[in-house]
Amino acid sequence: MIEIKNLTKIFTSSDESKIVTALKNINLTIEDGEIYGIIGTSGAGKSTLVRCINLLEKPTSGQVLIDGKDLTKLTASEMRRERQKIGMIFQHFNLLWSRTVSGNIAFPLEIAGCPKQEMDKRVSELLELVGLTDKADAYPSQLSGGQKQRVGIARALANHPKVLLSDEATSALDPETTASILELLKTINKELGVTIVVITHEMSVIKEICDRVSVIEKAEIVETGTTVELFTNPKTDIARRFINSVVKTSLPAGFNEKVLSGLLVRLTFIGESAEKPVLSQLVRKFNVDANVLLGSIDNLKDTTFGTLTVELQGNESSIKQGIAFLKDKGIKVEVIQE
Ligand SMILES: Nc1ncnc2c1ncn2[C@@H]1O[C@H](COP(=O)(O)OP(=O)(O)O)[C@@H](O)[C@H]1O
Ligand SMILES: [Mg+2]
Incomplete structure (x- = not known):
């Protein structure tokens, strides 16, 4: 040591x-x-x-x-x-x-x-x-x-x-x-x-x-x-x-976030959760639309690391439930823009 x-x-x-x-x-x-x-x-x-x-x-x-x-x-x-x-x-x-x-x-x-x-x-x-x-x-x-x-x-x-x-x-x-x-x-x-x-x-x-x-x-x-x-x-x-410098997690400069009508969130996946089709489950289970704007998946030493920047559309309570569902699946959810 x-x-x-x-x-x-x-x-x-x-x-x-x-x-x-x-x-x-x-x-x-x-x-x-x-x-x-x-x-x-x-x-x-x-x-x-x-x-x-x-x-x-x-x-x-x-x-x-x-x-x-x-x-x-x-x-x-x-x-x-x-x-x-x-x-x-x-x-x-x-x-x-x-x-x-x-x-x-x-x-x-x-x-x-x-x-x-x-x-x-x-x-x-x-x-x-x-x-x-x-x-x-x-x-x-x-x-x-x-x-x-x-x-x-x-x-x-x-x-x-x-x-x-x-x-x-x-x-x-x-x-x-x-x-x-x-x-x-x-x-x-x-x-x-x-x-x-x-x-x-x-x-x-x-x-x-x-x-x-x-x-x-x-x-x-x-x-x-x-x-x-x-x-x-x-x-x-x-x-x-x-x-x-190695994973693109922010939207390109010049991208106008104001054109979005939904909630802009960044999802971070680690290990197993990166390999599961959680986003399609979110769409089906909660009647929330997910518009993927940016995504990347990468290997860290012994694990997988992914990020997705997504616009979520739907009514407020279904989005709330949807986010709780994602968190429950071990995904980190950050709201970038309401
Ligand atoms: N032998 C030395 N005499 C005087 N200043 C030094 C010496 N070695 C390093 N420095 C200074 O210490 C700072 C850190 O240098 P260094 O450890 O080489 O940085 P890095 O490896 O991160 O580029 C720098 O400002 C450098 O100029
Ligand atoms: Mg050096």
């Missing part, structure tokens, strides 16, 4: 003329075995936060505890040992260009003083895990972006870390390659039980793989919840903006 308590990080320029508060009183808990997302726009403090988790940056105040051990209080040699339990991958891969794929993956093993035979065995296991066995002797310059990130992942896992930190690891990749890397991260999480912390500015990444998520804005965590909670019930404007 990773616990971050009241973490603040202030950067001060050497002549103290410039002060940047990169993190302000951050509190969050990441459980073993989960995929935890941290989303925010550029400059929000995401990289500083991961750098505090892997001890590349010393917090100005506050604590980072891994399995109850306070990282801010370790000696240099304890710190080296703790750092081996944490792997990290980066947007620009940070590979060693003069070493082959195998050489890159072996590098952290060499540093840890791993015997040659054991090292060779581990490297070939890792090559297989990331699907690069046939590229063992290639150089990074001969690889595609996705293949380079696979090398980065294999290298990060070399010393059997408990935690993998990913800082914008798919941001330089095209959508298809991103999907395959996210799939690989999911496999690593599920099969090796590695806890993964995903830093991103892309909601599509959160949507694909994260169990829980925190939103960071201007150095502060403004919202935390399960991915499903965030999608169905965002509390901050920034969370709503991130959601809107």
Whole structure:
């Protein structure tokens, strides 16, 4: 478990003329075995936060505890040992260009003083895990972006870390390659039980793989919840903006809501309720007309998520009963316009 308590990080320029508060009183808990997302726009403090988790940056105040051990209080040699339990991958891969794929993956093993035979065995296991066995002797310059990130992942896992930190690891990749890397991260999480912390500015990444998520804005965590909670019930404007970037829940700009004569509602479906024909039941049972204006259905990590923007027409009491029926079926109903 990773616990971050009241973490603040202030950067001060050497002549103290410039002060940047990169993190302000951050509190969050990441459980073993989960995929935890941290989303925010550029400059929000995401990289500083991961750098505090892997001890590349010393917090100005506050604590980072891994399995109850306070990282801010370790000696240099304890710190080296703790750092081996944490792997990290980066947007620009940070590979060693003069070493082959195998050489890159072996590098952290060499540093840890791993015997040659054991090292060779581990490297070939890792090559297989990331699907690069046939590229063992290639150089990074001969690889595609996705293949380079696979090398980065294999290298990060070399010393059997408990935690993998990913800082914008798919941001330089095209959508298809991103999907395959996210799939690989999911496999690593599920099969090796590695806890993964995903830093991103892309909601599509959160949507694909994260169990829980925190939103960071201007150095502060403004919202935390399960991915499903965030999608169905965002509390901050920034969370709503991130959601809107991947699922269209608002009507197009220029749509004139005044032309509607009925009640405009937004329905949000999760899991099973997304697959049931509730709307046709509503129409039949309550004599309410439903005019669908906008709809989308999407996959969150392990569940289905749908929204429908609908104009309901009928008499007031049947609409009221109809809405109660929808809510009873586990659908969230928001009235957008009366
Ligand atoms: N080493 C540093 N010295 C001074 N300011 C820094 C340093 N690292 C980051 N910052 C500042 O801290 C803020 C957060 O940066 P960062 O954590 O990189 O954000 P993000 O990863 O979300 O884009 C920015 O204003 C950035 O300029
Ligand atoms: Mg960053």
